[in-house]
Amino acid sequence: MTDYFEVLERDGAARIAQLRLSDPVTTPAIVDDFVEDAGSLWPEERELPEGDESALTILPHRGLPAGTADEVKDSFAVDYPDVDYPSAAVVTPDTAADYGADAYVLSDAQGSIGHGSAFRDAIVETKETIPADSALYLSGVATPVNVATLVYAGVDLIDEHRAVVKGLEGKYLTSEGEHFLEDLEELPCACPVCQQPIGEFDRQDCADHNVHALRAELSRVRERIRAGRLRDYIEGQARHEQWCTAAFREFDQQWSYLEQRTPVLRRSELVSATEDTIRRVEIQRFADRVTSRYRNRFSNPLVLVPCSATKPYSESQSHGQFHEANGFRGHVVSMTSPIGVVPQELECTYPAQHYDSVVTGRWSEDEKQFVADVLQAYLERNEYPSVIAHVPGEGYRDICERVETALGLEFEYTVEGHPTDTDSLANLAGALEGELKYSKREREQNTVRAIADYQFGDGAGDALFEDISMQSRYPKLRVHDSEGDQLAAMVPQYGVLSFTLAGARQWVESDTPTKRVEIDAFVPHGDVLAPGIVDADEDIRVGDEVVIEGPKAFGVGRAEMSGPEMAESTRGVATSVRHVEEQ
């Protein structure tokens, strides 16, 4: 249990936290100014350091090389004492455990730097055994070019050591790489050390500059975390060093580690600028939910249309024109890279309304295959009387043809030239001739049921909202039961539902799996803090709707931590509370 480390914001595995020394430190941080190393136990037995709140004290330790036999490790294992000042324990991925420290130092960190998969394994193994609310410190490895990747992976503390050593060796570091000082014709930096003629710039200056460059890059990274946009940055930044690119791709393969730490919704925009965007958690999660949870409830033909730059799509000019030709006769599903397919009911749902991609009109093979796979899975699950593909030639048509072949279906193509050409729109209207219109009521009810499926699981829409009436206008829909009691409201910014107490009770009583946070015997006023949590479902993610229940209270709110983090943490806000009542 920690008294000195509290996580405040999360962006995947990266986080902003506070190390509560007498002068509090915001992490991720460089530790050189506030760390005290009590030293190794190899040369001599050491007294337990006195320690105080002005520093993070590394408790006496005994490092062992990677691959040391278990019996040897056991016989030399250090018994970390409980101390009442900020402390750090030295561990390897094998010896990592909860020693009650506020931070953990990975002892053989240098060994995994430079190797994507070794780095991933070391971090994942260590992070899965140390408590969620403790800091991870990698010593002697950080440089301006790799620090973003270290933090993205879940590292909270670093030091200046490597940047200084490189500088004294005459290596000038920037956020895009390493240069030999003697090869530089000018100093590509505006830090104070670099404001002198290059002829007078010596190796000590080079070391000082390297530290400046490391600090500047770390500030950028912290700002990215606060904005919820570190991943967008990593996709570009990591490319400057091959092992960093390999490392973040290795983490993409380690689905559960990142998935558990990635929120289900956010305010910030998701920028898709590289091929790697397809593999990020938010994109894969949306595609998975659309093809395994969502179910089409309309009996009308499917109308496939291209996405628009304006979000939500229905507010764009092109979709306004499609809508006029469609006239509530076809179920509109947008095709898009990198999201896949977006049924009209989910156009506001994160990240469908929150992404921006670089549109060149050209599709890469990866993009085509991804969207084709999603469309195919979608059509395997959802049956339509017919499929109308109102899509332009390049890319879209190719994808549709792949899916037609794979499923033995025949689509009707309605675009000649551009989808918004008069002839194309007339073809679309013609293809829908004689089809019945769906009503506003059907459309609105199907929308909230579809969002419930997406948000809570396969079948949730029917289980939770069997007999309902709707109030207010799309997208600010409010769901009422047959007696007129409000159950839920649609939150337009994220395209998700938030429950009332009556809705939460219905959720608990239904067959749909409830995400439950169990609390002690108190009635929360405001947020529930981690110490008040007895237990929490493992599959809770940041941003999830949760039921909060204890001997004295029943409530509903939104998770601020993942379930495992709630269960392990002793500090910080675990969940917000929207409504609560005493029971």
Ligand SMILES: [Zn+2]
């Ligand atoms: Zn400089």
